[in-house]
Amino acid sequence: MDQLGTFHSHVLIFPFPVQSHVNVMLNLAEILTLSHIQVTFLIPEYIQDDGPRFKRIFERYPGFYFEPISDGLPFNHPRTGDRVKELFESIDATTKPEFKNKLNSGDLISDGRAPLSCIIADGIMSFVIDIANDFKLPTILFRPFSATCFWTLFCVPKLIEAGELPIKGESNMDKLVSSVPSMEGVLRLRDLPSFCRVENVSDSQLQHVVSETYRATRAYGLILNTSEDLEESALGQIRTKIPQIYTVGPLHAYLKRLKALPTSSGLIEEEINCLLWLDDQPLKSVIFVSFGNMTVLKRHQFLEFWHGLVNSGKPFLWVIPNNLINDECEIITEFMKDGEKRGKVVDWAPQEEVLSHPATGCFLTHGGWNSTLESVYEGVPMICWPFYADQQVNSRLVGEVWKNGVDMKDKCDRRIVEKMVRELMEEGRREEFMKLAQGMAKLSRKSVSVGGSSYNNLNRLIDDIKIMSHQK
Structure with missing residues (x-):
């Protein structure tokens, strides 16, 4: 990849307005900027001033521009759990027309910016394709979750036709599904994306995500934050529908090499204290627990996790x-006080x-794709408790395909939490999990190294964008 210099191309990047999607598309945006490509990033208004990263990017890269855009919801809207449906509706009513107005206004090519070469849009917002066509701009869609989940959603009509959807009750959730080619013998009903857990297949949210998946066939290409080694089977199937695929993951790994600043630069004092606490812990002794920013626990679930962790005896x-x-939030205060005796409780941590x-020995996670990739890359075994969207699929990959962790979906019991922590952190199967996790880490690191599949695909994406600029 080139170093910073004269900009000949200009890409508009448009993420779905939730933090995890914004974060991973910011990684891509930084990489493109470091490769002689000018970037305008449509940042959701409610998070544009959230944290030091945005300011650091803006100040560091002369070819990087932030452009705020509204998702139409109040700033204090949770944008989590069941209320994500409201976000879909608001984007259609507010963000879609505002996006078209921005393209019409000429503001996106002001301040000396070059004409737009293309748009990279979040794959859940395929309306961009039609609007971009009106401006003769190619659209590349970016799906920030696993290729396996993408392919599973593509197969939902087959699942319905075969009678495997809708799911009929809770008694047969371990039944293997047969209508997702390449995943026979792997995916059970309980491993399908959370959108599939509906009584009626005409459910609006299910139909929305499926139609968005199908519309990806109309884009110039599809970017997936994964690698050939991680998801070879699903990728082979997707290519029969969408030949132009760029598998470029894990994206966060490139910035470890490309950025001149160390990855911890810009951390606030609280985050530094978190790392200093880890410095005082023994090697591979700490369970890192994070359920992302969209998971919502019920009170009893929080208590089960808490007691399971405490009973394990591990920091x-x-x-x-x-x-x-989502209720009785005051209980956190008392548990945080007690937590200082057992470990450390924070409201945010620098996850990478x-x-x-070296002190981190296990990751209790919701199984979001960003978190999964980061854990795979660092060779940290996982305990997965999925909550939403693709997380059900991802946790099955961890527990059944890669076997670098365990999957405890649909269970929330302190005894199971304690058992799984001990299984991954104590003698017995610990060495087996560590060996498999380290093997996955080697594959992940190889993919982003010079000559690796993701490295080559990222360079192909960069070259294709530059070609688009010359065709204007």
């Missing part, structure tokens, strides 16, 4: 954001730094 670092518990820390 833990647990990230508990304000939105984690924590996972790469």
Whole structure:
């Protein structure tokens, strides 16, 4: 990849307005900027001033521009759990027309910016394709979850036709599904994306995500934050429908090499204290616990996890954001006080730094794709408790395909939590999990190294964008 210099291309990047999607598309945006490509990033208004990263990017890269855009919801809207449906509706009513107005206004090519070469849009917002066509701009869609989940959603009509959807009750959730080619013998009903857990297949949210998946066939190409080694089977199937695929993951790994600043630069004092606490812990002794920023726990679920961790006797670092518990939030205060005796409780932590820390021995996670890739890359075994969207599929990959961790979906019991922590952290199967996790890490690191499949595909994406600029 080239170093910074004269900009000949200009890409508009448009993420779905939730933090995890914004984060991974920011990684791609930084990489493109470091490769002589000018970037305008449509940042959701409600998070544009959230944290030091945005300011650091803006100041560091002269070819990087932030452009705020509204998702139409109040700033204090949770945008989590069941209320994501409201976000879909608001984007259609507010964001879609505002996006078209921005393209019409000429503001996106002001301040000396070059004409747009193409648009990279989140795959859940395929309306961009039609609007971009009106401006003769090619659209490349970016799906920030696993290729296996993408392929599973593509197969939902087959699942319905075969009578495997809708799911009929809870008694047969371990039945293997047969209508997702290449995943026979792997996916059970309980491993299908959470959108599939509906009584009626005409459910609006299910139909929305399936139609968005199908519309990806109309885009110029599809970017997936994965690698050939991680998801070879699913990728082979997707290519029969969408030949132009760029498998470029894990994206966060490139910035470890490309950025001149160390990855911990810009961390606030609280985050530094978190890492200093880890410095005092023995090698591979700490359970890192984080359920992301969209998971919502019920009170009894929080208590089961808490007691399971305490009963395991292992030190833990647990990230508990304000939105984690949906009722009786005052219980957190008392548990945080007690947590200082058992481990450390914080409301945010620098996840990449924590996972790469020598003291971290296990990751209790919701199984979001960003978190999964970061854990795979660092060779940290996982305990997965999926909550939403693709997480059900991802956790099955961890527990059944890669076997670098365990999957405890649909269970929330302190005895199971304690058992799984001990299984991954104590003698017995610990060495087996560590060996498999380290093997996955080697494959992941190889893919982003010079000559690796993801490295080559990322360079192909960069070259294709530059070609688009010359065709204007």
